[in-house]
Amino acid sequence: MDIQKVSKSYGEKMVVGNISIPIKKGAITAFIGPNGAGKSTLLSMMSRLLPKDTGAIYIDGNEVKAWKQNELAKKLSILKQSNGLNLKLTVRELVAFGRFPYSKGRLTQQDQDKIQEALAYLELEEMSAQMIDTLSGGQLQRAYIAMVLAQDTEYIFLDEPLNNLDMSHGVQMMKTFRRLAKELGKTVVIVIHDINFAASYADEIVAMKDGQLFAKGTTEEVIQKDILDRLYEMDIRVVTVDGKQFCLYFN
Amino acid sequence: MSNQKYTRKFIVLTVLLLGLIAAYLTIESNGNWAFILPLRGKKLAAFLLVGMTSAISAISFQTLTQNRILTPSILGLDSLYVLFQTSILFLFGSGHQLVVNRELNFLISVVLMMLASLFLYAVMFKKRGHHLYFLLLVGMVMGTFFRSMATFMQVLIDPNEFDHLQSKLFASFNNIDTSLLVISCVICFVTLLFILPELKYLNVLSLGRDQAINLGVDVSKVTIKLLLMIAVFTAIATALVGPLLFLGFLVANIAYQVFQTYRHGILFIGASLIGMIALVGGNLIVEKVFHLETTLSVVLEFVGGIYFIILLLKERKGEA
Structure with missing residues (x-):
């Protein structure tokens, strides 16, 4: 670059x-x-x-x-300082958005694996079903970074x-x-x-x-x-x- | 939430809607089916169409602007419609082809409103950065300007012509322009086909503009398509039942509450059902309980306005 x-x-x-x-x-x-x-x-x-x-x-x-x-x-992926979202979304769904460039919203098994991998990488597996508006600032930040990881750029x-x-x-x-x-x-x-x-x-x-x-x-x-x-x-x-x-x- | 739960909610809403439709068609019919069915059926079709178009355009607009207390009427498109109708009558008189031929009139209105939405888009992106609030401000100022112009011309118009304007060109819930039903349905269907592939991008857009770009969404293209769709849908609703302020806002927010999801496919269907229920049910109440002593728009504005204030107060509390 x-x-x-x-x-x-x-x-x-x-x-x-x-x-x-x-x-x-x-x-x-x-x-x-x-x-x-x-x-x-x-x-x-x-x-x-x-x-x-x-x-x-x-x-x-x-x-x-x-x-x-x-x-x-x-x-290439970018994560900006994010402000809170007024969205009903689980952690897993947020991370799944990282696969959007590949699957356009229809997740394949490979996408699921990448999502799982990203969740594990950031130790978010346990809270993967939690709504993002219930997370602390740090947890939300980690969820966003997991999303970037799932994007796999x-x-x-x-x-x-x-x-x-x-x-x-x-x-x-x-x-x-x-x-x-x-x-x-x-x-x-x-x-x-x-x-x-x-x-x-x-x-x-x-x-x-x-x-x-x-x-x-x-x-x-x-x-x-x-x-x-x-x-x-x-x-x-x-x-x-x-x-x-x-x-x-x-x- | 699992898909089953959404399906269950859809079923409940659909049953409710069908019940209201049955009630609307049969109440006090006295067996005059040949007379009542076509009459009420047309009105009903208009309700369903308006319920859907207002719901979908409001949700799209709110996702686009990342703001859940906005309504597309802030863009001033419905005021443009009113101004257009007043101007042609003012300039050409009630006998003119543009006034008499309802379909032609409608098509030109639709094109005009689409052009206006493209103009608004150009304003938004010519400015450095993406000044969404600038766009809204321009829309608001233009809307007020259009309304004032229209009122000005209405004052000058010959009283007989004005009467014509009132009854023919400005639809309301008690004076639905059913001559436009077929063409509205066709245009609405085509627009839906055009917007369906964008649903997945709308889901991403709800994460915000930066995230959408990061995930490879061509935000400008999606924005133009959505603005065009909003223009067409506003035209349909305004032509059929007149300007609506709070309906879209109201049903969109109820849908967010009921469905608790970011998936726009579900929100679109849910909000459309809620919009239809609100219109058919509201109309039943107005006709049978209030005996037409008030109008559906008044009831909708009243309920919508109260809900709007409640949401405003809630947002303020949340941020404080």
């Missing part, structure tokens, strides 16, 4: 300016940066939820616009997937993404606010600020005091514990 000179403005304000980055296949790439940096907007453009003003985004050599909608849905984009999750489920989620990347060769792109999660689990980091590309590279290259200090305009200590980098920013 390649992003070339992509921009987006709302009126006078440029929210994403001329960004070009390749996304590494089979790895976890984290978008970090302060609020309003344009991370979510870029992710939305990468996943065709938002039209871009200029530039091009290529997936497997073809521009996003040139893809057939339904084919692209088998290639090569590229998985997630906008702040750790929202509403407690630490334990957050870690579990990041480990899940890692397994997806390492074992199944999926390309995972996440917008994330907690830089420690990015530092611990991401392979690549793209830092954005004011709609511009601020820094990019491997996690070790980007998680550096001088880069982070300027990115967030605060005093951040970067320490190494057991060979992993950690950022301390409570001061």
Whole structure:
């Protein structure tokens, strides 16, 4: 996947300016940066939820616009920060929607297997018959991620997937993404606010600020005091514990 | 919920509807079958058709807008119909082909309303992003404008012509335009065939626009098709029984309560049955209990309005 000179403005304000980055296949790439940096907007453009003003985004050599909608849905999935749904739907039915690009609502045995697999992956089997409006925020978030898994795409984009999750489920989620990347060769792109999660689990980091590309590279290259200090305009200590980098920013 | 449960509810609703239909056709008939059956039968057919079209267009519109307290009449399409009818009478007089030939008049109205819905769509998507609320606002403003224009012309019209307008062009539940029944049924059937393949996309759309795009639904295409369908169905209902404000909203919400599902096939059938029951049953009550001292539209607006306020209050409480 390649992003070339992509921009987006709302009126006078440029929210994403001329960004070009390749996304590494089979790895976890984290978008970090302060609020309003344009991370979510870029992710939305990468996943065709938002039209871009200029530039091009290529997936497997073809521009996003040139893809057939339904084919692209088998290639790429996006999960945005979701607000609650006023829908009568069980967890299993929600996850089953992930198979829509393949089966158009008529589930085959293969679809059922994928759904079961996704439910198991996120430990949702026990509550699969529960209505989604009875779930807690974290459970609902996991159900949505199970749906994305059931969609079984090569590229998985997630906008702040750790929202509403407690630490334990957050870690579990990041480990899940890692397994997806390492074992199944999926390309995972996440917008994330907690830089420690990015530092611990991401392979690549793209830092954005004011709609511009601020820094990019491997996690070790980007998680550096001088880069982070300027990115967030605060005093951040970067320490190494057991060979992993950690950022301390409570001061 | 299992399919059996839906089937059971369908059966209950169907039996209820058939009972009401039987009552409607036979009450106080005094054995004058030859006279009563065609007369009441036509009226009944109109009720069934309107019940179905209002239910289906309301549910589609609510899924499209992700909002369960909206009704398609917010788009102002029914006001456009009224304006069109008033204008042709105002400009050409009651003897004109456009006024006399009901079918021609109806077809032109349908085309006009479809064009208007396409215009609304263009407004919605020309603006950056997808400003649904902008669309609704434009629809509301245009609707008010059309109504005011129509009222203005009605004031200027010759009183005799106005009388003609009242009785012929503006249908109401007591003055159903049965001359349009056949053509309405045909158009309705064709539209249903056209919209049936979209049912599965409607189910996905109820997850929201972003999710629908993610799952490979061509949201623009589905939106255009649905808006066209809403225009046609609004035209049918308005031509047969006049503008309806709350009927669609009312039956859609009752259907959500009764069926508790996201599956639009079930919601469409259920809401249509409920819509038909509301119209046939309501009409029975108006004719036999109130002895026509009130009209069905008044009763429907009253019940629908109260339900609307209850829902509004409930939503507010839920979010607070």
